[in-house]
Amino acid sequence: MSTLTLQNVSYKYEGSERLVIRDVSMSFEPGKVYTIIGKSGAGKSTLLNLLAGLDVATTGHIVYDGVRLAEINRNHYRARKAGIIFQGFNLLTNATALDNILLSMHISGVKGINKKARALELLEKVGISPEKANRKILKLSGGEQQRIGMARALAHNPELIVADEPTGNLDEDTANRVLGVFASLAHEEGKCVIIVTHSKEVIAIADEIWSVDEGVFRPVPVNEG
Numbered sequence: 001m002s003t004l005t006l007q008n009v010s011y012k013y014e015g016s017e018r019l020v021i022r023d024v025s026m027s028f029e030p031g032k033v034y035t036i037i038g039k040s041g042a043g044k045s046t047l048l049n050l051l052a053g054l055d056v057a058t059t060g061h062i063v064y065d066g067v068r069l070a071e072i073n074r075n076h077y078r079a080r081k082a083g084i085i086f087q088g089f090n091l092l093t094n095a096t097a098l099d100n101i102l103l104s105m106h107i108s109g110v111k112g113i114n115k116k117a118r119a120l121e122l123l124e125k126v127g128i129s130p131e132k133a134n135r136k137i138l139k140l141s142g143g144e145q146q147r148i149g150m151a152r153a154l155a156h157n158p159e160l161i162v163a164d165e166p167t168g169n170l171d172e173d174t175a176n177r178v179l180g181v182f183a184s185l186a187h188e189e190g191k192c193v194i195i196v197t198h199s200k201e202v203i204a205i206a207d208e209i210w211s212v213d214e215g216v217f218r219p220v221p222v223n224e225g
């Protein structure tokens with residue numbers, strides 16, 4: 001398992017002079033849940049995009065497994081190392097939940113396991129029954145789709161899990177189930193889990209809390225989160 005390190009990372013969007021991430025240096029370790037909190041527009045999603053390899057730092061470096069993300073094949077990084085749970089990460093709506101996951105496994109080159117059994121097991125973990133697994137995405141609710149997105153992100157057994165408001169659409173019981181999955185990924189399977197959230201329940205499972213304000217990141221004592 002590898003550490004994800006940010007070395008003096010700053011970022012500005014193309015065409016803009018304003019830094020939305022300002023000189024961030026921090027490390028994300030395996031085996032921990034991190035939450036990132038902060039006001040709307042503070043820079044949380046921008047940071048997640050950088051960690052997920054969807055964009056590269058304007059200055060500074062993001063290093064994973066000893067290599068700079070800017071210098072590797074980031075498609076490969078996303079397909080093999082990182083599991084990304086974003087609101088806008090669309091599922092194929094005309095395919096079943098199960099097929100969405102099987103397709104993702106195929107793209108990531110998952111081999112040597114019973115893929116269907118693994119997909120059904122992941123869906124069951126996030127509370128999607130085998131009956132719903134065989135339904136087309138467009139016949140499932142927003143919260144169900146969100147959890148299928150989560151199962152899909154976990155399908156290739158990533159070391160790093162990056163999630164943007166993963167409990168946003170969920171009722172309390174379902175949110176608790178999903179939080180249990182995140183906690184067990186970190187604490188039992190040794191994954192690194194990074195979650196952007198406004199939810200107190202999510203913050204409660206964090207080992208480390210970071211607050212972002214105008215692109216500047218600061219640690220928050222866990223009991224004050």
Ligand SMILES: Nc1ncnc2c1ncn2[C@@H]1O[C@H](COP(=O)(O)OP(=O)(O)OP(=O)(O)O)[C@@H](O)[C@H]1O
Nearest residue numbers: 013014016020038039040041042043044045046047
């Ligand atoms: N594509 C873009 N081009 C230019 N500026 C952008 C772009 N996307 C976001 N921004 C700006 O960058 C800043 C940080 O945005 P970001 O989406 O990271 O905030 P956030 O903390 O995730 O907010 P929210 O909680 O509302 O999702 C904001 O001022 C936003 O307006």
